[in-house]
Amino acid sequence: MSLITFPTPTAPTPPPPVLTTAQAQEKAAAMLRELISYKGAFSQILGIYNRGMGIVFANADGLTPQQVLDSLGADAAQTVQFAGAIAGLINVGLPGTIPAPTAVLTINADGTVKVEGV
Numbered sequence: 001m002s003l004i005t006f007p008t009p010t011a012p013t014p015p016p017p018v019l020t021t022a023q024a025q026e027k028a029a030a031m032l033r034e035l036i037s038y039k040g041a042f043s044q045i046l047g048i049y050n051r052g053m054g055i056v057f058a059n060a061d062g063l064t065p066q067q068v069l070d071s072l073g074a075d076a077a078q079t080v081q082f083a084g085a086i087a088g089l090i091n092v093g094l095p096g097t098i099p100a101p102t103a104v105l106t107i108n109a110d111g112t113v114k115v116e117g118v
Contacts, residue, residue, distance in 0.1 A: 042093050049086045049098065052079075057103070057118070065103065066115040074111030081107070 019027065034040050056068045069076040087098040106114040 036093070042090070045086060046090055046097070049083065049090060052083060064115075065118050069105075069113045069115060076113040077107040077111040080105050080113050 017024075036042060056065050059065075059068055063071075069079070072079055090097050103118045104116040106116070108114060
């Protein structure tokens with residue numbers, strides 16, 4: 001079972017050509033910069049990462065990181081791998097934003113995760 005599901009993508013409908021090529025390029029570049037900037041996707045991804053790590057490592061209900069990951073069963077491995085991928089992505093945009101983990105998370109063959117060093 002996967003924790004990640006994706007909606008079926010739909011092809012965007014291109015707008016009628018009303019801009020010059022140079023204007024369209026400038027518009028596209030500005031839109032991409034906004035998406036990638038701290039105000040756009042980067043901020044959302046960082047927020048998701050911080051919320052997830054808060055649930056695991058600063059659980060409001062008093063659960064230990066091991067108890068939280070145990071609650072996911074075989075999906076814990078995917079969660080840990082996803083968090084590692086997000087941390088790597090964030091650190092590409094702003095190096096050092098996500099520090100190296102102090103806990104050691106070991107993914108077991110059955111998809112569960114063992115937490116040490118917390």
